[in-house]
Structures are given as C-alpha cells and as structure tokens.
Amino acid sequence: MKLLLIAFNQSDADQSGGFIQALGLEADAIILPSQPADAFAASLAEKASGYTHIAAVSSMQSKDAMAYLAGVLDCAMVTDAIGVVSPSSFKRPIFAGSMIATVETEGQVVITFRPSGFAKVDGVAAAAFDTTSPSKAIVTNEAKRGTGRPDLGSAKIVVSGGRPLKTADQFEAVIGGFADSMGAAVGATRAAVDSGIAPNELQVGQTGKVVAPDLYIAAGISGSTQHMAGIKDSKLIVAINTDANAPIFEAADLGLVGDLYQVLPELQNLLKQ
Ligand SMILES: Cc1cc2nc3c(=O)[nH]c(=O)nc-3n(C[C@H](O)[C@H](O)[C@H](O)COP(=O)(O)OP(=O)(O)OC[C@H]3O[C@@H](n4cnc5c(N)ncnc54)[C@H](O)[C@@H]3O)c2cc1C
Numbered sequence: 001m002k003l004l005l006i007a008f009n010q011s012d013a014d015q016s017g018g019f020i021q022a023l024g025l026e027a028d029a030i031i032l033p034s035q036p037a038d039a040f041a042a043s044l045a046e047k048a049s050g051y052t053h054i055a056a057v058s059s060m061q062s063k064d065a066m067a068y069l070a071g072v073l074d075c076a077m078v079t080d081a082i083g084v085v086s087p088s089s090f091k092r093p094i095f096a097g098s099m100i101a102t103v104e105t106e107g108q109v110v111i112t113f114r115p116s117g118f119a120k121v122d123g124v125a126a127a128a129f130d131t132t133s134p135s136k137a138i139v140t141n142e143a144k145r146g147t148g149r150p151d152l153g154s155a156k157i158v159v160s161g162g163r164p165l166k167t168a169d170q171f172e173a174v175i176g177g178f179a180d181s182m183g184a185a186v187g188a189t190r191a192a193v194d195s196g197i198a199p200n201e202l203q204v205g206q207t208g209k210v211v212a213p214d215l216y217i218a219a220g221i222s223g224s225t226q227h228m229a230g231i232k233d234s235k236l237i238v239a240i241n242t243d244a245n246a247p248i249f250e251a252a253d254l255g256l257v258g259d260l261y262q263v264l265p266e267l268q269n270l271l272k273q
Helices: 010-014 017-023 037-048 060-073 168-182 190-194 260-272
Strands: 002-007 026-031 053-057 076-081 083-086 089-094 099-104 109-113 157-161 185-188 215-219 236-241 254-257
Touching (some): 002 017, 002 037, 017 053, 017 083, 060 076, 060 109, 215 260
Parallel strands (some): 053 109, 236 254
Antiparallel strands (some): 083 089
C-alpha cells in the first residue's frame, strides 16, 4: 500500500504531516498548479493508478477535484477524514459534526482530510507536477487574493465577521484591519459570503473551512449550528455580539456584549499600546 499526497499549494503540503503519520504508509507528495477539475483528473489519473491511497487537504478546490478524480479512477472516496483507524477505516463527521461516523473502504481510495483532526507534525516536501490537460471548463475570470495574511486553515489566530458588516469595504477595514493588528487570518460566515461582503474562500463552517486555531474571535456572528461546526475545535472562542442572548455565547469562552464597530477599534488601540 502506498499514498500519493496531492497538495494544491505549499500550505497544503505543510499541513499534511499529521495525516501521513496517522496513515502510516510510505508516501509520495506532489504539488499541482490550479486547474479545472476535469483537467486535474485527466492529468493525474495515470500517476494515481499506481497508488492505493490518494489524499489531499479538504478545501473548496479538493472537494471538486478529488471527487472528479475518484470518478475517473472508479474507486471509493472518503471526504473530510478527521481520524485514521486503519488504512481502510476512517473517521469523519456527519450531521454538521454532531456525530462521528467510522467508514470502511475496499481497494483504492481517494481521501480528503481536515488537518485540524491530526497531530501537528512537520509537513512533507512535495515535488512539482506540472502536467496540465485540456479542460472543457472555460475560465472567464480568476481573482487572485495575495493578501499576505496567514492561511485560514492553519492560522493560530482567526478573526471572523458576520452579516452586520454590510459591505465588502467595511468588512476589509473592520475585520481585516483588526486581524492584521493581531497577525491573524480572516474568516467569515456564510451570510457574509452570500451577501458579497466576504470572498467565498473565507467561509468558515459546515460548508466552508473547518478551523482549529488557538484563538477564534467571532464578531457579529450569531452562532448557527452550521458555523459552529467549523470552529468547535478552537482552543479559545471570543464572541462580540450586541445580543446577550445570541447562541454564540453558549459556546464562547469569553463573551463581550457590545457593538463590534466600537469594541474592535478599542481593542485594536489597546493592542497598539
Ligand atoms: C446547508 C447549510 C449550510 C450552511 N453552512 C454554513 C457555513 O458553513 N458557515 C456559516 O457560517 N453558515 C452556514 N450556513 C448558514 C447559517 O445557518 C447561518 O445563516 C449563518 O451562519 C448566519 O451568519 P451570521 O451569524 O453572520 O448572521 P446572523 O445569524 O444574521 O447573525 C448576525 C449576528 O450579529 C449580531 N450583530 C448585529 N449587529 C451587530 C453589531 N453592530 N455588533 C456586534 N454584533 C452585531 C446579531 O445580534 C446577530 O447575532 C449554512 C446554512 C445551511 C442551510
């Protein structure tokens, strides 16, 4: 049995050590350029057929690309693995993380895993794999966001904002500005993403990224089950909300009842001092 670890960027490779250690198999790792799922699967199918396990960090990109690859290879797929029982048995959350299922696989398997479920171990060196195949997808626009902020999936501190931020500029100034003063990554709720306030790749939760930072600051976030599914492994949750009865306060370690537009700048000033 042998693992092919697929990294879509260096951060994926850096976060994969714990999963590889838990799986306990000999592993090769490759880093791939961004490409549509059909081109990804076509360029990788031949190489992947030589491995029993093909795995990647759970992300918006891997959800799309790895499922396509499993289809092309006609093999089993396990998504969002958070534990390895054996090389053919994996633990994964179901019902928004309220239950953990153990799934058994037979033969070759494609896996996406959440690094937060595994021990922090040094990542792997991934070799570049540059083959790209033609795609039927037409890329009409590509937005690159090189903010220089820490990666959301592996950051030690995450500052997230919700619906009350109202506009993208406000979100960037208030949440982004505060995050920068702490060297933190920025996250958002689905409500913020759906209303165009925050970019899709910042969504945290059941259908977004699952994070497990040392400190998670939730500003103007009600604490829906779907959002909490993405943050419940955070070591310390701080919530800022005008409504003292907001559900987020049930899960928060520290709660501040107040207006984020006042509280965050005040905290930012204190941090500067
Ligand atoms: C299938 C499915 C999947 C989903 N997946 C996700 C997911 O992955 N991630 C996710 O986040 N959501 C997800 N959702 C949506 C989720 O149900 C909630 O609608 C969403 O999380 C709410 O976002 P919010 O907290 O920003 O907004 P709201 O629920 O509207 O909460 C806003 C909060 O801000 C407070 N507030 C208002 N003004 C201020 C102020 N000035 N200062 C401080 N606080 C203020 C309010 O009191 C309120 O508590 C999903 C829903 C479904 C159905």
